Amino acid sequence: MPKTAVIVVDMLEDFIRGSLKCERAEKIIPKIRVLLDKAREHGIPIIYLNDSHLLNVDLEVEFWGPHAIAGTRGAQVIEELKPQASDFIVPKRRYSGFFETSLDLLLRELKIERIILTGIHSHLCVLHTAADAFYRGYEIIVPAECVEAFTEEEHRMGLKFMEKFYGAKLVTLDEALRLLSEG
Helix, strand or coil, X not given: CCCEEEEEECXXXXXXXXXXXXXXXXXXXXXXXXXXXXXXXXXXXXXXXXXXXXXXXXXXXXXHCCCCECCCHHHCECHHHCCCCCCEEEEECCCCCCCCCCHHHHHHHCCCCEEEXXXXXXXXXXXXXXXXXXXXXXXXXXXXXXXXXXXXXXXHHHHHHHHHHHCCEEECHHHHHHHHHHC
């Protein structure tokens, strides 16, 4: 059985309730919470990939305006999904959690072969993280109930793209929970 990690992408104040609020994100919070509780119960690593932008420097800030600025409340994980002491936090400045971060090194040191991707946005940061995971040979699992986007169209587009071009396995929350129970 491949060793698994759960990755939480950008479940930050600015994306859930702040400057780049995604109205559709609230519904995935309890589902991600269930997944994180099960992962912790089974000792499965949890990694938070968090936008941590530099104001007046990062390209994403130019495109989207100020959001998730390093050191601000907007760059903090929402209280409902707050990281525990045993979890890992990897700051990022681009859509992909792999680009110029320590994510790949961390996954390799943990001997992870399979990642379960959750969070915001299925057509941007989750999608680009899946792309880089594919390029590095990780098995990609996406519980469709644990990711979201600004619109249903963007959400479905992201899921379809990950499945078709990166071999991501789209699963239900229950299926993801079973995978965690298996190790």
